[in-house]
Amino acid sequence: MKNPFIYGVTVTGEYFTGREEEMREITSSSLSGQHIVLYSPRKMGKSSLIEEMFNRFKKKQGKEVVAFRISLERVESKEALARLIINKTVENAYTSVEKLLKDAKELFSRIRVRAFADMDGRIGVEPFFADADADAILEDALELPEKVAGKKGIRIIIALDEFQRIEKLGGASLERLFRSIMETQKNVSYIFTGSEKHLLHMIFGEKERPFYRFAKQMELAPMAKDVLGEFVISRVRATGKGIDEEAVKWIVAFSEGIPFYVQCLCHEAWYGSESRISPESVRGAMEQKILPMLSAGYSIIWNRINGSVQRKLLIGLAKDDGLIRSGERKVYSKEFIRDHDLTSSASVRKAMKALDGMDLVYENRISDFFFRDWLKNQALE
Numbered sequence: 097m098k099n100p101f102i103y104g105v106t107v108t109g110e111y112f113t114g115r116e117e118e119m120r121e122i123t124s125s126s127l128s129g130q131h132i133v134l135y136s137p138r139k140m141g142k143s144s145l146i147e148e149m150f151n152r153f154k155k156k157q158g159k160e161v162v163a164f165r166i167s168l169e170r171v172e173s174k175e176a177l178a179r180l181i182i183n184k185t186v187e188n189a190y191t192s193v194e195k196l197l198k199d200a201k202e203l204f205s206r207i208r209v210r211a212f213a214d215m216d217g218r219i220g221v222e223p224f225f226a227d228a229d230a231d232a233i234l235e236d237a238l239e240l241p242e243k244v245a246g247k248k249g250i251r252i253i254i255a256l257d258e259f260q261r262i263e264k265l266g267g268a269s270l271e272r273l274f275r276s277i278m279e280t281q282k283n284v285s286y287i288f289t290g291s292e293k294h295l296l297h298m299i300f301g302e303k304e305r306p307f308y309r310f311a312k313q314m315e316l317a318p319m320a321k322d323v324l325g326e327f328v329i330s331r332v333r334a335t336g337k338g339i340d341e342e343a344v345k346w347i348v349a350f351s352e353g354i355p356f357y358v359q360c361l362c363h364e365a366w367y368g369s370e371s372r373i374s375p376e377s378v379r380g381a382m383e384q385k386i387l388p389m390l391s392a393g394y395s396i397i398w399n400r401i402n403g404s405v406q407r408k409l410l411i412g413l414a415k416d417d418g419l420i421r422s423g424e425r426k427v428y429s430k431e432f433i434r435d436h437d438l439t440s441s442a443s444v445r446k447a448m449k450a451l452d453g454m455d456l457v458y459e460n461r462i463s464d465f466f467f468r469d470w471l472k473n474q475a476l477e
């Protein structure tokens with residue numbers, strides 16, 4: 097039988113739950129031409145939300161709206177990004193090579209393309225960038241969606257996922273290029289998503305940056321506990337197994353509304369139990385499956401951490417996480433510094449900044465809950 101829970105990839109359809117309110121708001125903004133920045137820590141469900149929302153568009157809006165997601169996560173160069181934008185645009189907006197070739201002269205100015213249909217009937221293009229420079233190619237690619245939208249009389253919605261990566265691809269000058277093209281487009285709406293809050297705030301929130309006030313900012317919040325709880329119960333039941341109420345409670349409490357943890361814990365617990373998931377099977381999944389699986393990677397991270405202050409701080413954050421979360425304990429307090437053998441609040445601040453830069457902490461808590469528990473176990477050994 098197929099495991100009813102999936103983690104680590106974008107999920108849609110029956111593997112997806114909730115987020116109705118968010119989808120409504122993003123949909124209505126995008127349809128009216130409002131650009132959006134959607135941010136949250138990793139694993140909150142941004143990519144899944146976008147994919148699911150776009151799938152629903154396809155059913156509802158028919159041919160008037162074309163929407164697709166481009167992930168910048170693994171894009172290594174401006175040329176690669178240009179290729180991706182061009183191919184995603186034609187693949188989603190065109191259904192025949194002939195039509196595309198007919199329009200091609202108007203659609204592309206600096207580059208030449210060869211168009212083809214692949215085995216699944218998907219339309220693709222092989223762009224030739226013989227002598228054009230990377231910025232010129234990207235300019236052509238960025239102008240393409242508006243040209244297609246205008247020609248076809250449709251709206252195009254493009255989600256640029258993990259958009260903060262443009263920092264690495266080209267910094268401020270690339271931002272300027274994007275902005276100058278995007279601001280003239282009438283029929284394309286953009287959804288920029290990202291996981292690195294400080295980077296996104298810099299890109300969209302600093303006065304001197306090209307994207308200042310270009311898009312409406314939305315933070316994707318954790319999901320409601322009852323929504324996640326019901327999802328867990330119904331998914332387990334659909335496979336003919338059962339789950340104890342206490343187990344559901346434990347999973348949902350541990351996850352703090354972050355869907356990734358729910359799916360990961362449930363996937364492993366479902367797999368590891370015969371007919372009923374008990375609190376013991378969930379803890380077993382965690383201790384015997386999930387943490388051992390992640391342990392090698394965590395050891396590497398741990399060994400890369402410089403300095404005893406950073407290490408002590410991590411252990412302290414792991415041990416006191418519950419108290420820090422409830423506000424009973426402050427990280428820069430005398431008690432915290434004393435209990436974890438740290439020296440001064442200034443040195444804790446410095447270490448915190450370093451850990452933040454490595455994405456290991458988020459708002460004074462360890463961002464990966466499994467890493468937190470792994471650290472707690474390490475400290476006990």
Ligand SMILES: Nc1ncnc2c1ncn2[C@@H]1O[C@H](COP(=O)(O)OP(=O)(O)O)[C@@H](O)[C@H]1O
Pocket residue numbers: 102103104105106107111112113114115136137138139140141142143144145354355356357359360
């Ligand atoms: N709405 C949802 N319903 C159920 N599970 C979800 C949902 N959104 C995310 N998930 C789970 O969380 C994981 C991470 O989601 P993802 O969309 O990749 O997050 P992000 O893009 O914010 O990093 C997915 O692999 C899936 O297991």
Ligand SMILES: [Mg+2]
Pocket residue numbers: 142143144257
């Ligand atoms: Mg994502």
